Amino acid sequence: MQTHPLSLSFRTSLSLLVNDAVWTMATVLHAFAPHLRDNLRERLVLDLPEESSLSEGFDVWIQAESGGETLVAWEILKTLPPQGRLKILLTASTMDGLDALSKTAMDFSKTRPDLDIWTSSFPFDATNLMRKALLTYRPKVVVLLEAELHPGLMSQCTRLGVPLIVANARISTDKLAKCLGQNTMWREIAPRATLAVTENDASRFQLLFGEDKNVSSISNIKFDYLGEGDPIPFVENTLNRLFRPTASLAVFGSVHEEEEDDVIRAAARLHVKRPKTFIGIFPRLPYRTPAIKKALDDAGLPFVLRSQITSHVSAGTIILWDRFGELNAAYSMARAVFVGGSLHPLGGQNFLEPLHAGVIPIIGPYWRHFAWIGEGIVDQGLVTQVAGWKDLAEAMLSYLKRPKSREKVRKEASEYIRARQGGTVAVxxxxxxxxxxGFGYAKISR
Structure with missing residues (x-):
């Protein structure tokens, strides 16, 4: 089926000119910033393959903004039913995201030989660049993931008649308020389908795109890949040389700079109340290690660096983790866990990781980045929410004294997650x- 190109109103065209001006400025910034220059040619659509080399073009173009959306793209590709050989284009806006997509493509080359996957940098969202990309790649369907709304791409999909889907979609009230200032444009370039992660998000998208547009709610795709695999058994845990199976371990994971003082106060209270408990402090970013060392010294708390430990450590040792990549291993051994980024308005970190290991995570009141999981997880007692460092210390002391059954926690968490799965199938x-x-490009000219 061939869809005829559509024209856009003067008001929308004016909004898109402003968008193009912004991307012109971004181009200059990238040209003069060495760390942004690596993929500049691809983002300016200067290194796209010749149209003839793509044969019939791509079946699906999926845009995953960064590493976080890569897992969503991975789940979609894994679930996509076999229907002959499909040519898939995966793009990302960041180098980390592009690296993650390249790894995804390699993994699928072994498990899904029916998928021919290409990866590339996402072009700058200027209308002329997006038109060139669409006419070169010629995707039959374009998919934007999560919180992405790219007016340049969306407008050209509208003008060329290319079906565009916004999947696993979410939009905050703040972003909606900003977008409503250009509501004429958004209604004219609205996607063919919007699959939102909550009914509230769906209502906001309907307000933005128009109530007559195809907007619906689905379960968040992230629930579909949660809980896969088994927790790390002790004999395979890389930390079994440090702790015995019966060790009492408290973990402060992904600690952000803004909450370091709170964590050290809570750790000090644990150290006094339970002097034989091991305490592990994991900074969110490596460069914060010297600052935390100084803060521990100032607080009079004895500690050792993880990098200095080669064998079992004495009971009651406070360990400052300066070796990265071992947090999940620590979760698998811990009796009590705090997950950072949540005591101050920082958005939170992934508290489902310790839950998967069978430990009820303790978090602060700020976890908007993971609000999609739902308040029900707190109401059901699968996550403990605290207001500040004193409550944090008391909650950790309670779990250290009476740890929950790991098997029971994992079973209840699996039930919670399973009841919310199925979004990928809908997408x-x-x-x-x-x-x-059967969309095609045969009658569309450059």
Missing amino acids: CHEIRKHLQA
């Missing part, structure tokens, strides 16, 4: 529906 159904409609 794949939408993609497949548009692929079967």
Whole structure:
């Protein structure tokens, strides 16, 4: 089926000119910033392959902004039903995201030989660049993930008639308020389908795109890849040379700079109340290690660096983790866990990781980045929320004294997650529906 190109109103065209001006400034910034220059040619659509080399073009173009959306893209590709050989384009806006997508492509080359996957940097969202990208890649369906709304790409999909889906979509009230200032543009370039992660998000998208647009709510795709695999058994845990199976371990994970003082106060109280408990402090970023060392010294707390430990440590040792990549291993051994980024308005960190290991995580009141999980996880007692460092210390002391059954915690967490799965199937159904409609580029000229 061939969809005829659509024209846009003067008001929308003016908004897109402003968008293009912003991306012109971004181009200059990238040209003069060495750390941004690596993928500049790709983002300016200067290194796209020749149209002839793509044969019939791509079936699906999936844009994953950064590393976080890569897992969502991975789940979609894993679930996409086999329907002959499909050519897939994966793009990302950051180098980390592009690296993650390249790894995804390699993994799928072994498990899904029916998928021919290409990866590339996402072009700057200027209308001329996006038109060139669409006419070169010629995707039959374009998929934007999560919180992404790219007016340059969306407008060109609208003008060329290319089906565009916004999947696993979310939009905050703040972002909605900003977008409503250009509501004419958003209504004219609205996607063919919007699959939002909550009913509230769906309502906000309907307000933005118009109530007559195809907007619905689905379960968050992230629930579909949660809980996969088994926790790390003690014999395979890389930390079994440090702790015995019966060790009492408290973990402060992913500690952000703003909450370091709170964590040290809580750790000091644990050290006094339970002098034989091991305490592990994991900075969110490596460069904060010297500052935390100084703060521990100032607080009079004895500690050792993880990098200095080669064998079992004495009971009651406070360990400052300056070796990264071992946090999940520590969660698998801990009796009590705090997950950082949540005592101050920082958005939170992934508290489902310790939950998967069978430990009820303790978090602060600020976890908007993970609000999609739902308040129900706190109401069901699978996560403990505290207001500040004193409550944090008391909650950790309680779990250290009476740790919950790991098997029971994992079972209840699995039930919570399982009841919220199925979003990926809904997205794949939408993609497949548009692929079967048979969109083509035969009558569209440059």
